[in-house]
Amino acid sequence: MAVDGNGRVYVVDRNNYRVLLLSATLRYAGDVLTREQLEWKPHRIYLDVKRRRLYVAVNEHLELGDFTAGRVIVVNIGLDT
Secondary structure (H helix, E strand, C coil): ECCCCCCEEEEEEEHHEEEEEEEEEEEEEEEEEEEHHHHCCCEEEEECCCCCCEEEEECCEEEEEEEECEEEEEECCCCCC
């Protein structure tokens, strides 16, 4: 989970393979990344407000306790001031 300067919350939804955005009042505002865009399960996120980027670490979960090396997806986001 990450929070921007306006109180918007970026949430990793591992079970549904997506990253979603909640408003400052915690209402659903949309998907930042969908299952189709991710392909693998998201595990961690980091919000770099200065560069306006969201870093999403994903990993393919093959079997219980069996993971691939993973990768990081970088998303440019708009941050209203």
